[in-house]
Amino acid sequence: MKILGIETSCDETAAAVVEDGVKVLSNVVASSAAMHEKYGGIVPEVAAREQLRCIIPTINEALGSEYDAIAVTVGPGLIGSLLVGVETAKTLCMVTGKPLIPVNHVLAHMYANFVDNKKIIFPAISLVVSGGHTELYLMKSVKDITWLGGTLDDAAGEAFDKTARLLGFGSRGGLAIQKNAKKSDVIHLPRPMMRDDSLNFSFSGLKTAVMREWKKHNTSDVKASPTSEVKSAFAYEIQEAITDVLVEKTNRAARKYNVKSILLSGGVAANTRLREKLPQAIVPPVSLCTDNAVYIASYAYFRGKPEDWHTITSVPDLSVEI
Ligand code: KG4
Numbered sequence: 035m036k037i038l039g040i041e042t043s044c045d046e047t048a049a050a051v052v053e054d055g056v057k058v059l060s061n062v063v064a065s066s067a068a069m070h071e072k073y074g075g076i077v078p079e080v081a082a083r084e085q086l087r088c089i090i091p092t093i094n095e096a097l098g099s100e101y102d103a104i105a106v107t108v109g110p111g112l113i114g115s116l117l118v119g120v121e122t123a124k125t126l127c128m129v130t131g132k133p134l135i136p137v138n139h140v141l142a143h144m145y146a147n148f149v150d151n152k153k154i155i156f157p158a159i160s161l162v163v164s165g166g167h168t169e170l171y172l173m174k175s176v177k178d179i180t181w182l183g184g185t186l187d188d189a190a191g192e193a194f195d196k197t198a199r200l201l202g203f204g205s206r207g208g209l210a211i212q213k214n215a216k217k218s219d220v221i222h223l224p225r226p227m228m229r230d231d232s233l234n235f236s237f238s239g240l241k242t243a244v245m246r247e248w249k250k251h252n253t254s255d256v257k258a259s260p261t262s263e264v265k266s267a268f269a270y271e272i273q274e275a276i277t278d279v280l281v282e283k284t285n286r287a288a289r290k291y292n293v294k295s296i297l298l299s300g301g302v303a304a305n306t307r308l309r310e311k312l313p314q315a316i317v318p319p320v321s322l323c324t325d326n327a328v329y330i331a332s333y334a335y336f337r338g339k340p341e342d343w344h345t346i347t348s349v350p351d352l353s354v355e356i
Pocket residue numbers: 044163164165166167190191192194195206207208209212300301302303304305306323324325
């Protein structure tokens with residue numbers, strides 16, 4: 035079965051056609067990330083307008099082949115962005131008569147691991163780490179998912195992004211932190227909640243800790259010297275702190291549920307240090323970690339259910355705790 039996936043939950047407009055959840059027939063992603071750079075973060079109104087401008091050309095480019103069903107992200111995400119994908123998908127269903135499958139964006143992220151026929155042995159622990167989410171799931175089969183824990187405040191990607199901005203590395207700065215990190219023992223940051231028994235996370239204190247450390251090590255403006263040794267030391271320690279906690283909690287969950295596989299997904303799963311520290315984990319290619327429509331179509335194939343398009347709506351705060 036060939037499924038057309040449509041993804042517009044944030045600042046990427048994406049469409050893809052995937053056969054039987056594993057074979058990518060097309061994959062198109064347009065991003066408005068660069069437009070938000072000057073504002074220091076995503077501006078929802080700008081993101082929504084860019085979604086509207088890009089959605090038809092993006093779907094058109096992805097539609098090289100026939101398809102049997104349509105899958106669309108209905109949440110969680112920015113309401114203005116979600117509406118563009120959802121209403122476009124409903125219109126397509128209305129005119130083609132094909133079934134429409136609503137998709138939860140965060141659950142879908144983990145299906146990037148199933149693309150290209152990777153053989154996953156269950157049970158598995160799945161860590162979804164993106165700009166908006168840090169969630170741990172137990173997967174007993176390709177359909178059977180249980181939420182185990184998540185962040186109590188900021189997501190791991192958000193912690194990368196907020197601290198990157200403090201250091202003057204731009205707005206979506208996870209990759210910049212990775213590129214600038216140089217091993218050093220100068221800066222020391224906390225590992226929040228690493229030793230507690232739960233499978234929850236907390237990353238909001240990291241930004242404050244970075245500010246506090248910065249004052250100790252530098253009296254000038256944080257943004258003054260973007261290439262300094264101190265900045266590289268900060269980038270290193272920020273990356274170590276975030277990945278240490280992610281790795282510890284993921285391994286703890288893996289032991290607790292005696293699993294056979296560990297899966298990573300989401301934008302932060304692109305991080306090379308995180309991959310290094312979890313060498314046993316199954317990871318998608320970097321291009322399928324950040325937002326795209328391939329995993330939307332894959333999720334729909336493995337776990338989605340068609341619904342009457344009249345009743346499908348955008349749900350910005352769609353729950354990820356299942
Ligand atoms: O999954 P994603 O594209 O969008 C959301 O659903 O949120 O994730 C984006 C997040 C951003 O916070 C970005 O800084 C982070 O993924 N990210 C990285 C890397 N590449 C992207 N974080 C750390 N290291 C990277 N290489």
